[in-house]
Amino acid sequence: MADESYDVIVIGTSQGGRFLPPDLAKAGKKVALVERDHLGGVCVNTGCTPTKTMVASARVAYQARRGAEYGVRTGPVSVDLAAVRERKRGMVAGARENYASRLAQDGVDLIEGEAHFTGPKTVEIALRDGGTRGISAPVIVIDTGNRPKPLAISGAQNVPVLDSTSIMELGALPEHLIILGGGYIGLEFGQMFRRFGSEVTIVQTGPRLMMIEDDDVSDEVAAILRDDGITVLTSATTDRVEEAGGGRVRLTVRTPDGERQVEGSHLLSAIGRVPNTEGLTLAAAGIRLRDNGFIEVDEYLETSVPGVYAMGDVKGGPAFTHLSYDDYRILHANLLGREKASTRDRIVPYTVFIDPQLGRVGLTERQAREQNRAVRVAKLPMSAVIRALETGETRGFMKAVIDAHTQQILGAAVLGAEGGEIMTIIQVAMLGKLPYTAMANAIFTHPLLAEGLGSLFMTLDA
Ligand SMILES: Cc1cc2nc3c(=O)[nH]c(=O)nc-3n(C[C@H](O)[C@H](O)[C@H](O)COP(=O)(O)OP(=O)(O)OC[C@H]3O[C@@H](n4cnc5c(N)ncnc54)[C@H](O)[C@@H]3O)c2cc1C
Ligand SMILES: NC(=O)c1ccc[n+]([C@@H]2O[C@H](COP(=O)([O-])OP(=O)(O)OC[C@H]3O[C@@H](n4cnc5c(N)ncnc54)[C@H](O)[C@@H]3O)[C@@H](O)[C@H]2O)c1
Secondary structure, three states: OOOEEOOEEEEOOOOOOOOHHHHHHHOOOOEEEEEOOOOOHHHHHOOHHHHHHHHHHHHHHHHHHOHHHHOOOOOOOOOOHHHHHHHHHHHHHHHHHHHHHHHHOOOOEEEEEEEEEEEOOEEEEEEOOOOEEEEEOOEEEEOOOEEEOOOOOEOHHHOOOEOOOHHHHOOOOOOEEEEEOOOHHHHHHHHHHHHHOOEEEEEOOOOOOOOOOOHHHHHHHHHHHHHOOOEEEOOOEEEEEEEEEOOEEEEEEEEOOEEEEEEEOEEEEOOOEEEOOHHHOHHHHOOOEOOOOOEOOOOOOEOOOOOEEEOHHHHOOOOOHHHHHHHHHHHHHHHOOOOOOOOOOOOOEEEEOOOOEEEEEEOOHHHHHHOOOOEEEEEEEHHHOHHHHHHOOOOOEEEEEEEOOOOEEEEEEEEEOOHHHHHHHHHHHHHOOOEHHHHHOOOOOOOOOOHHHHHHHHHHHO
């Protein structure tokens, strides 16, 4: 039996879950918001905000070391990881406080504890301060996110394994950081710690880094990381992890060149994420999961139980803060009855915060060809962009995939300085359904990085 009934219950307080409850409350609904941990979810506490704050420190170290290339004399550069961590903690604390103070004024009933379903529309919460509370509502939104996938390699339980959260709490620099996983998290932390001064080895099971990207993009990313002094092993399967004495770890890795041992001072697992569903007892509510364990939703984000919705990472698919936020847009529209919004035809951008950044939007060349589309591909090295030459940031390239019939842009990858920002300009052209010729013939300010877009699209008519 529920102790209290609400109009809406939201479980989880991330980018989606934090905005929806106040909007519903302002519209006169009685709303309960349940959170078992810090307010703000992964992005603010252990994801985007802290990592990008630390990436900024790493870039300063990198640029300081390059001073002489620009005619600037500096002394030896070293990094105080405890100070980097302090800066990061300050940024996270500020974001949390900001959220908590806004929520207090929003008329939402915040319940601190862990929620699980007891029926299709009833939830029990194990309260943080002890005891339980039962609540019910005709509408329930699940925004519980995901967490690091446990490492299931032989011996992993006998050695300290860092994850994306615990690595940011290190107070001293690892001498040699071994990273399992060549995706977003592995690459961002790999380059960051290399720039802080650690030796870094990335061990990736797949044949390429960032497997979702086109081969040329993955290859260039690997070349950039190797150029930074990172050892990158691909098609590398770790069979065993063991203690190597003195707190060190040893990996036995199968590679195309045979078996090899990799020994380091620290091990980071960045092999993907699993959904936070198991504690929710979704079966009690009849909510269906997909084969991969994520919650099944339709294009309106409704689960198999009418009136129960899922948003953000827990529903699977691309896992980004801005998608969780876009899910909020959809639920806001549909729950407040203003319009019918759906996930159909969303153009999804993302940026990998390595340096230079990899900004991506829409289809890759491979995806476009798999769809049997007639495509044309424009490509320009960053070394052909005047601004990149002037600022000494010539690594990478821009690439765009064009529909040969409509001349519209289907997707783009910008691996270059401010790659995320430059990609966004292409994203806006895609939203406006501009033909590539509009970009090729546009006047862009000289000498901006964006000026390179004119040159990029002009390559198609050269
Ligand atoms: C290291 C790292 C870096 C990242 N960097 C970026 C980036 O630069 N850009 C980007 O777009 N994305 C980034 N992401 C991804 C981004 O953080 C997520 O996509 C985003 O946070 C997803 O939000 P969400 O809505 O799924 O909920 P989450 O942010 O996952 O929040 C879910 C909340 O639900 C709570 N919860 C879970 N179960 C329960 C329960 N049973 N009861 C009560 N509360 C519960 C959790 O405590 C948590 O607060 C990064 C992720 C990581 C790990
Ligand atoms: N800049 C950003 O937007 C950003 C930054 C960080 C994280 N994220 C989000 O977080 C999610 C998780 O990131 P992630 O990097 O953990 O996952 P991921 O899925 O991006 O990459 C995991 C990689 O690990 C490899 N792998 C799997 N098992 C392995 C093993 N045993 N040994 C070695 N390699 C192994 C996979 O081939 C894959 O390439 C991403 O999907 C992303 O959406 C986004």
